[in-house]
Amino acid sequence: MRFSKTTEYAIRVMIYLSQHNTQRLSVQSLHKILRIPYKYLARLMRQLAHAGLVTVTQGKEGGYSLNRELNSIYLYQIVGVIEGLDSMDRCILGFSECNDAFPCSLHTSWEPLRSRIKEMMYNTTLLELQQQGEKI
Amino acid sequence: MRFSKTTEYAIRVMIYLSQHNTQRLSVQSLHKILRIPYKYLARLMRQLAHAGLVTVTQGKEGGYSLNRELNSIYLYQIVGVIEGLDSMDRCILGFSECNDAFPCSLHTSWEPLRSRIKEMMYNTTLLELQQQGEKI
């Protein structure tokens, strides 16, 4: 019952970037600060850039920074880039062909929790997280 | 944001067993009904037996059945056998050295949800699930 490690990394990076918004940060520095394996992080940053969540500047003095306003980057988008958005709609028992009309035994217990999680992800932006103050 | 596939299998089997309580079911039949890979399921059943959640009868006509009263088998125990119990206490960002006193940005949003999930797992027994009626 968890995010993939890569998703965790992505969230941490994005929160860090939001706390140092306007700055341009190299993979080197992010790697040192967040202690995420350098090469792996480098690839992750490219993914985030490709998905349009961060801006890249190449060459010396280059690096990454947030691409949009803090209040327009939602948690679900970050998760979506890595795990795909359907990961949050996924049935807890892994069934694909299922509907609320004919639910299994667990559904009653699980569905309310799942929709709360989803709701949170769809309502939380980096702005809220940034305002919670610094740590990571 | 999900259980491991193996955990899903385990929950499905346990729910099925609870809906056919008192019966003794072979891996063969469970495999056919639940469409879980035979050999993988066989190993899983041994794990569940080893953990004391089900009873084994060896030899011809043998198989598995629940080991205890429906209302004494909790969801968290099933998850615990496969993923370990700490999977539910785990920080959403994968940090190990963390406390509520100095939480990170996400904590405020995540902690309430996590504790609800945990609460559900610790309060739901197979009896409740079985009473929800049959399907799987």
Place this chain on the structure above:
DNA sequence: CATTATTACCACCTTTCGGTAGTAATATAA
């Protein structure tokens, strides 16, 4: 006792995830 349906055990295979290494491209700065 022989046959058969089952679980037990062990070794291996495949896929996915996390991580590493090296080299090319790019842009800044001296």
Place this chain on the structure above:
DNA sequence: TTATATTACTACCGAAAGGTGGTAATAATG
């Protein structure tokens, strides 16, 4: 223009999760 600090790309490596196969042990049934 050369050295340097960066990202881009690609291929590979290792560990863990998921899945398969073969054979031995066990017990019921004819």
